[in-house]
Amino acid sequence: MIKRTFGLAALVLACAGAATMMPAGQARATDAKVDCHLVYNLSGWSLIYKHAEGTGTITCENGQKANVKIEVVGGGLTAGKYRINNGKGEISDVHDISDVFGDYAQAGAEAGVVKSSSAQVLTKGTTSLALAGTGEGVNLGVSVGKFTITRR
Template identity: 50%
Template sequence: MFRIFSFISLILLSLPASAQMTRCTLTYSLQGWSFFYQEYRGSGVVSCRNGQRASVAIVSRGGGATLGKSEIDNGKGVISDVRSIEEVFGTYVYLNGHAGATRSAEGRVMTKGLVSLALSGFGRGFDLGVAIGAFSIKPR
């Protein structure tokens, strides 16, 4: 019995400990246009509770029933729990609704595998529509 317990203990101790999960946020600015095709570019900062931080470049491309030109300043994003800031980088799929005249509003919920990102922001411009597309976050 002692040998079995020792063997199981040895196996459990040799398994890698799961990484601690952390919550990250994104502060961003975007500028762009849409006329059925949609393209926005910008930059931001990803900050995680574990102290990791990165400046990022953002590119968003998509299409749908959409028209306008706008910019979002100081937008906010909440990222689902991740093991490392590295899991934040990559391309997310989104469904976007946007509307505004002189004052623009944005709301997006998107996913990249097990990682989800919810964005909200206000800015300037005119825009109206819904679109589906890709939102890429890359370290600068």
């Protein structure tokens, strides 16, 4: 009985010591999750290769804000030319605005003539980006690629 109690006490002390040695940044990494909102304009074209560029603004619930550049590249069985005005994006599972920058995996099917709309969910690690927008153009096909957000 004494050996079990001593062993349990040693385990508790070891865990407590490890917790106090953890850097503060790691301890807070799982604390607050922040949602950010993206408003963007995007135009592009595709003919097997897909390319689009645009700009936008990201505003986070914690008050952080950034003007951004957006680039979409990829390929697939696609053809068309399109423009999205005042698209909206919701970015979740971030701790800081710096988490939103980088490459998001993208895959989608597109179909639209003159007035069209699109919606898709992209991922970058544990960060998710849900996009929705309406615009004009002609686009048809299936593609994969990357959606990149950088500071402007």
